[in-house]
Amino acid sequence: MTESAYPSISSQLDDVESAREEGRRKMDWATQHMPILEAVREEFIADQPFAGERIGMAMHVEAKTAVLVETLAEGGADVALTGCNPLSTHDDISAALDAHESITSYAKRGVDDEEYYEAIEAVIAHEPTVTVDDGMDLVAAIHEDYPELIDGIVGGAEETTTGVHRLRAMDADDALEYPVFAVNDTPMKRLFDNIHGTGESSLASIAMTTNLSWAGKTVVVAGYGYCGKGVAKKAAGQNANVIVTEVEPRRALEAHMEGYDVMPMAEAAEVGDVFITTTGNRDVIVEDHFERMQDGVLLSNAGHFDIEVDLEALDDLAVDRYEARDGVEAYEMDDGRKLNVIAEGRLVNLAAPISLGHPVEVMDQSFGIQAVCVREILANSDAYDAGVHDVPDELDQEIAEIKLEAEGVEYDSLSDTQREYMDSWDHGT
Ligand code: RBV
Numbered sequence: 198m199t200e201s202a203y204p205s206i207s208s209q210l211d212d213v214e215s216a217r218e219e220g221r222r223k224m225d226w227a228t229q230h231m232p233i234l235e236a237v238r239e240e241f242i243a244d245q246p247f248a249g250e251r252i253g254m255a256m257h258v259e260a261k262t263a264v265l266v267e268t269l270a271e272g273g274a275d276v277a278l279t280g281c282n283p284l285s286t287h288d289d290i291s292a293a294l295d296a297h298e299s300i301t302s303y304a305k306r307g308v309d310d311e312e313y314y315e316a317i318e319a320v321i322a323h324e325p326t327v328t329v330d331d332g333m334d335l336v337a338a339i340h341e342d343y344p345e346l347i348d349g350i351v352g353g354a355e356e357t358t359t360g361v362h363r364l365r366a367m368d369a370d371d372a373l374e375y376p377v378f379a380v381n382d383t384p385m386k387r388l389f390d391n392i393h394g395t396g397e398s399s400l401a402s403i404a405m406t407t408n409l410s411w412a413g414k415t416v417v418v419a420g421y422g423y424c425g426k427g428v429a430k431k432a433a434g435q436n437a438n439v440i441v442t443e444v445e446p447r448r449a450l451e452a453h454m455e456g457y458d459v460m461p462m463a464e465a466a467e468v469g470d471v472f473i474t475t476t477g478n479r480d481v482i483v484e485d486h487f488e489r490m491q492d493g494v495l496l497s498n499a500g501h502f503d504i505e506v507d508l509e510a511l512d513d514l515a516v517d518r519y520e521a522r523d524g525v526e527a528y529e530m531d532d533g534r535k536l537n538v539i540a541e542g543r544l545v546n547l548a549a550p551i552s553l554g555h556p557v558e559v560m561d562q563s564f565g566i567q568a569v570c571v572r573e574i575l576a577n578s579d580a581y582d583a584g585v586h587d588v589p590d591e592l593d594q595e596i597a598e599i600k601l602e603a604e605g606v607e608y609d610s611l612s613d614t615q616r617e618y619m620d621s622w623d624h625g626t
Contacts (some may be wrong), residue, residue: 199239203319206291213292219384220293227260230557232603233565233596234268241272246274246572253325255317255335256356257285257547258304261560263294268568269329274624277323280304281315283550284540312562315339319525321346327379328353332501333360339368340374352574352581353377354567358391358422359477359501361585368584374580380563381492383593387423389562394555396427397500398546399473400435407495407541413433417469419462420476421448424499428473429457440465442481452595462486471495474505475543483508493533495525497545506542524549533594565596571605 207213214370228235235573240246252274255261269318270276276299280286286304295302301323303316318340324346328335333355339346351495352375355361367373380386380605404411418429429439429452442462465472466542470493474481479498488596489609498505509529512518521527526533540549547554554560569592611619618624 203303203315205295206288207295209290209305210292213458216292217287217465218293219295220260220287220289220291223260223287224263224267224293227264227557228566231261231264231561233561233599234264234568234580236599236603237565237568238268238271239491241268241572244332245273246419246575248324250351250575251323252276252327252329252571253320253323253335254329255281255320256280256329256331257554258294259287259292259547259554260290261554261557261564263290265564265567266294266300267297268564269334269571270297272572274327275299275300276322277320277325278304279304279320280308280313281334282544282548283308283310283313283568284543285552285554287558318342324349326351327570327574328556329356329567330354330360330377331356333363336364336367338378340372344374344613347374350375350501351578352432352558354380354570356386356567357381357501358387358424362477364585373584373585376578376583376586378574378586378588380570380588381567383588384564384594385596386563387456388584390555392427392430393424394427394559394563395424395475395499395546396429396431398555399428399497400431400548402552403471403473403495403497403539404550405551406545407522407537409495411437411471411537414438414470415440415468417465417472418457419472419474419481419505420478421445421452421501422475422477422536424475428475428499429455432473433457437471440469446508450617463489466490469494472497472506474498474499476505477501480507481505483507484514487514487530487536490534490536493537495537495539496542497539498542499545502546503541503543506538508538508542511536511538524551548586562596562600565599566593569595 210216210479258280286306286516288306291302293305303319361379381431414437416432417440419442421443422440433439439457441457441459443449449459467488515528516531517529526538529535
């Protein structure tokens, strides 16, 4: 394995022993609620499907992710990892992982842009045979700067909507040179992680960061994709009035039929108390909107990148700027209004000081899919050409079955007659 000059987390902390201990304690807690990864880990320990492989990862380095990382390492892999957001890393978790003989962690909280990309390069210096990304930063850096490594890469897996979107754009340009599974697009991921995970953890992080209530607030949710649906549903469940903004006519209609107010952002800007962007696009809340907002609004983003709220424009408008609370930056306008930005406009459920990411149970599902995707790409590499691949449905079902069994939920199966009927076309009235 090639060594990198960039230091792993262990040499960057003052009291690495106590960090490791605390990280391990958090991982133990997560593990107790991750029956899918527990089952997959037992299988991997027995079968050693990753013996001799090097897995490079760029993900949110916190307790649940750590359980995935260890599961892959226990399956025989050498794993090198770093963060996929400068503010989502938990240093104690990073340190606990780095203590494992087959794991090197470069993730550190609060890195600047330069350090962030140096850490990505440090992971790439391990010459991974498989990549696991959340947001596609590893795939992008390898294709742009280390194309000579591509021949040695069997494949990859991508966690999030934004990453899959970027990968599909790359694939459409014939620029993606190894196979990558779109983990995000599976039912076991998207219907739970994106909806319940984003909904619950974004609202929890905003509430804990501000100590403010949802009841009676007007909450503006930008984007009604899977994440937006979750945020809107949970906000309505907390007695907020929900406004949805959309650019896609059927989604706008869906939100309207769900009972939410739908209107352009320019109108929503005037009445919203809390703004949560979930679009995956840029410039969703911009200067014109800031000018119309009420005093004291909260601005936050639940999309992967920090480009949905135009903070540069907000900074230009501001006559003063100060930290109102941990994780809350107040921007004061010349007319005295204060607009409060949470977690620097970065993924609010992961990047605020108290954020913990999605709940453990949903990450068990998402990471269960990640784990079996890594197994699949290595076991059947001949079946996958360069490009984005849907995860085979049997793998998604395998994870659902483990989860149902762990929950003690029984369900029906088709009789032979029913199966035959479903496969036939000649039964009419
Ligand atoms: N996400 N990870 C966590 N490890 O706590 N929470 C959310 C965690 C993932 C989620 O799957 C989503 O697709 C992605 O973060 C956005 O970067």
